[in-house]
Amino acid sequence: MTPTDIVMVAGALSLGNAVDHRRRALREQVPTARQETTHRGMVLLCKHEQEDLRAYLTKMLERRLEPMEASHER
Numbered sequence: 001m002t003p004t005d006i007v008m009v010a011g012a013l014s015l016g017n018a019v020d021h022r023r024r025a026l027r028e029q030v031p032t033a034r035q036e037t038t039h040r041g042m043v044l045l046c047k048h049e050q051e052d053l054r055a056y057l058t059k060m061l062e063r064r065l066e067p068m069e070a071s072h073e074r
Contacts, residue, residue: 015072022065030057 033053036043045053 015068019065019068019072022061022068026058026061026065030054030061033057 031054034050035045036053
């Protein structure tokens, strides 16, 4: 994904705004992930599934944040 793609996916107004959204997600949302919402409803996760989900989300968000921050600093 390019930084522009990520901005569009994030629904942000600008690259700086998208960077802020990702940083906030890493700081505030990922640590509290306890469930997954699907098109058929919510799936409650057991403790080790929550840990796996948090690890996955952290890795994904960090991977997306890196090119965004590099583009934003230019």
